[in-house]
Amino acid sequence: MALFKGWRYTAFIGGFVGLIGLTLYPIAFSPMMDSTEYKKIQKEGRKNINIEEIQPGNMKVWSDPFDRKKTQSE
Template identity: 50%
Template sequence: MSRNLRTALIFGGFISLIGAAFYPIYFRPLMQLEEYKKEQAINRAGIVQEDVQPPGLKVWSDPFGQK
């Protein structure tokens, strides 16, 4: 195996690994907004934002809402 091919395979494997790690973290919630919003509603149930948020910082907002 040539040195260039081996380097390309290692680099390509690394990029693939990064892509596989980012898919469930970033891309999946963007593609399935309704499911993500339902999960967040369940996760944040019973949390009072003002009690958790440090003073002087902006209160949480919907990251997918209109700006």
């Protein structure tokens, strides 16, 4: 068994890490950087669904909890 030494070892490890990076890019990194395609698919899939009808227990549809109501004193 031949052992890699010096620059060949570095090239082997670099190539291995690069191969893993190239494999993970379309699976993990690309969807996070540009999610417009997935938003379009989601919008198309939920086109005929009325969220108000399927909300369980007559609960209101999710709203932003940090969107504070304005009081009269403000």
